[in-house]
Amino acid sequence: MVTGASSGIGEATARRLAAEGYDVVAGARRRERLDKLAAEVPGIRPVTLDVTSQDSVEALAASLARCDVLVNNAGGAFGTETVAEGRLDDWQRMYDTNVLGSLRVTQALLPKLVGSGDGVLVMLTSTAGLVSYEGGGGYCAAKHAQSSMAETLRLELVGQPVRVVEIAPGxxxxxxxxxxxxRGDEAAAAKIYEGVPDPLTSDDVADAIAWCVTRPAHVNVDRLVLRPRAQAAQHKVHRVS
Ligand code: 8X3
Structure with missing residues (x-):
């Protein structure tokens, strides 16, 4: 099960796990994109999913006969304001998708992960879940919360056949x-990557996820941090002009 599978890292992960031979259930709100993906890639089943809706998540759980791997990927960042000027609705949305969305889906599918005999739960966090930065307050807080949730789960599940893997991309x-x-400002968005020779791609992250989930059952990759070579730390980015 991959949430947020209609684009980006979620879509790349659905494609990659299907290529690894998994029967992938790809969940997202944007059904038409999922349908296109499923028509293109054998082994992917589309499911309309809104991780902010308990009903939607429960309907998903009821539709799955089993679940071996859950990739909690749905989420995102909204806004770049400082904490002092942060918009409550942005923070709420970031919490509701990243944090509570992961909680809802995790709670709903955990019995199936345990039942599979070798379940793997992947929590997509970010390097923003390890360090904070200016203008990223709500996103960093939400990613820190997800990271903590993954750590807590690993502690609580010890002795049960479920691995908990955190993937923290830069x-x-x-x-x-x-x-x-x-907020739709494409020029501002493009500036983030300006001059960076090779940022990571969604496929790079999907590759890391595939590696983690295909390790032998006794191997738990607790946390995998990956950044492009040009990014040594959050603020230390090599740019060429
Ligand atoms: C995305 C990485 O640096 O924008 O999760 O927080 S960053």
Missing amino acids: MVRSEGFAVTRF
Whole structure:
């Protein structure tokens, strides 16, 4: 099960896991994009899913006979204001998708992950879940919360057949992410990547996820941090003019 699978890292992960031989259920709100994806890639089943709706998540759980891998990918960043000027509705949306969305889907599918005998739960966080930065307050807080949720789950599930993997990517040039953050301002979004020789791609992250979930059952990759070579730390980015 991959949430937020209609674009970016979610879509790339659905494609990659299907290529690995998984029967992938791809969930997102944008059904027409999922239908296109499913028509193109054998092994992908589209499901309309809104992770902010408990009903939608429960309907998803009821439709799945089993679940071996859950990739909590749905979420995003909204706004670039400082904490002092942050918009409550942006923060609420970031919490409702990234944090509570992951919680809803996790709670609904956890029994199936345990029942599979070797479940893997992947939590898509970000390097923003490890360090904070100016103008990223709500997003950093939400990603820190998801990171904490993954750690707590791993502690609570020890002894049960479920692995909990956190994937924390740095600069990824993924469809829509920066544009959404900048409220549709494509020029501002493009500036983020300006001069960076090779930001990560969604496929790079999907590749890391595929590696983590295909390790032997006794191997838990607790957290995998990946950044482009040109990004040594959040603010230390090599740019060429
Ligand atoms: C995206 C990475 O640096 O924009 O999760 O927070 S960053």
